[in-house]
Amino acid sequence: MDVAIQEVVRPASIAEALATLARADARPIAGGTDLMVQLRDGRRHAACLVDLGRLGLDGVRRDGDAVEIGAATTMDAIAGDAAVRDWFPALASAAGQVGGWPIQCRATLGGNLANGSPAADTAGPLLIAGAGVIVVAAGGRRRVPIAEFFLGPGRTALRQGELIAAVRLPLAETAAGRRVVERFVKVGPRREQVISVASLAGRAVVGRDGALEQVRIALGSVAPTPVRATAAERALSGRRPDAVARRDAARAVQGDIAPIDDVRAPARYRRIVVAVLLDRFLREVERG
Amino acid sequence: MVDRVTVTLTLNGERRRFEVPPGRRLLDLLRDDAGLTGTKEGCGAGECGACTVLLDGVPVTSCLVLAASADGREVVTVEGLGSGALHPFQEALVARGGVQCGFCTPGVAVTGAAALARGVTGAERTRLLAGNLCRCTGYAKILAALDDAAEAVDAPA
Structure with missing residues (x-):
């Protein structure tokens, strides 16, 4: 069945797209893998869809001390990109776990963020990378830190008339003798085609003595937005991820999350799963 | 209107x-x-x-x-999918009995053909097919057909 829109605009330039998006009844569409379902179910509405497929917003490129991923880059392209796999393995892994392959060939990074889901699989890896979201509007461009991008379920820092152009991930050089462990894991009823019950993105830099010089943890589906687990990070800072530290972190992380009961899982299960995912990640960090 | x-x-x-x-x-x-x-x-x-x-x-x-x-x-x-004839994966689905009710088959055939074109093997090939649900076959015959087709594509008779 057709989705209930009145008009579709297919701009050839970003300026043209932004001019149309200034209208209150217009909404951008890229891969459409979330939006088409929402339009069908009446969860989101738009009289006019602005197709972003011809703006050249796709592709991964190295830009100085950062990697910039165009908003229209597909999950499939991100999962297979050599630079992303080398520098941001958690992001490559997450992109390869969004939906199934036919979804990954269509779904875009910008769409995964703009949809504003607490379960957005790419959000955690971007949080631990300290990424910035490059947002453009008719009046210019601004950079929103990923930690300030998600405001609540389905709500983001994007304003009417704004568009995500790219996501910028700063490159972190690793000092000699340090070991970096970076992972993304999600839990659901099966591996593919599921919305996460809980997800964890972790990045640890381990010094020669086995202590954590840096540890960043982000969690999905356990709060109104994807969140950094700052209490758990503080509990682990400077320590070896041994059994005692892992137990402290599992306690601390409960203060980082505010899970709810929903169709996918009860809150109590999510609390247990987060503790388990964190413990498994830290065991892996300890093992090396 | x-x-x-x-x-x-x-x-x-x-x-x-x-x-x-x-x-x-x-x-x-x-x-x-x-x-x-x-x-x-x-x-x-x-x-x-x-x-x-x-x-x-x-x-x-x-x-x-x-x-x-x-x-x-x-x-x-x-x-x-095939040019004038069946695609090798479609042939293999028939030969292997990878089709039962047939409703998922067009999507399975298309995704499988794309997976073969990408040249991936083993677990990665299985991962690429995981977005196509089949309620009849239990997938074993579909994946066996994909393996057969990969051999046929790699070594044409």
Whole structure:
């Protein structure tokens, strides 16, 4: 069945797209893998869809001390990109776990963020990378830190008339003798085609003595937005991820999350799963 | 009555032009406007893979693609998968009994053909097929057919 829109605009330039998006009844569409379902179910509405497929917003490129991923880059392209796999393995892994392959060939990074889901699989890896979201509007461009991008379920820092152009991930050089462990894991009823019950993105830099010089943890589906687990990070800072530290972190992380009961899982299960995912990640960090 | 939009596709190798409502899904354009009913609608929400077609050579769930977004692009449906004959994966599905009720088969055939074209093996090949649900076969015969087809593609008789 057709989705209930009145008009579709297919701009050839970003300026043209932004001019149309200034209208209150217009909404951008890229891969459409979330939006088409929402339009069908009446969860989101738009009289006019602005197709972003011809703006050249796709592709991964190295830009100085950062990697910039165009908003229209597909999950499939991100999962297979050599630079992303080398520098941001958690992001490559997450992109390869969004939906199934036919979804990954269509779904875009910008769409995964703009949809504003607490379960957005790419959000955690971007949080631990300290990424910035490059947002453009008719009046210019601004950079929103990923930690300030998600405001609540389905709500983001994007304003009417704004568009995500790219996501910028700063490159972190690793000092000699340090070991970096970076992972993304999600839990659901099966591996593919599921919305996460809980997800964890972790990045640890381990010094020669086995202590954590840096540890960043982000969690999905356990709060109104994807969140950094700052209490758990503080509990682990400077320590070896041994059994005692892992137990402290599992306690601390409960203060980082505010899970709810929903169709996918009860809150109590999510609390247990987060503790388990964190413990498994830290065991892996300890093992090396 | 809303204005119609023009969608021009290279559809199974042939240049085709359609005038459709702006909210038309690629799936409905293929089935209702182009008469290609091989592509099936299962869930309509991108979860089952029955409606998978190739868009510029990669598999997509056509129930989630706005037809207007596909304008100017190349679409291959199950009808156009083999050139004049069955694709080696379709042959293997028949030989292996990888088809039972047949509803998922067009999507499975399209995704499998794309996986073979990518040249991946083993677990990665299985991962690429995981977005196509089949309630009959238990997948073993589908994956066996994919292995057979990979050999046929690698070493043509």
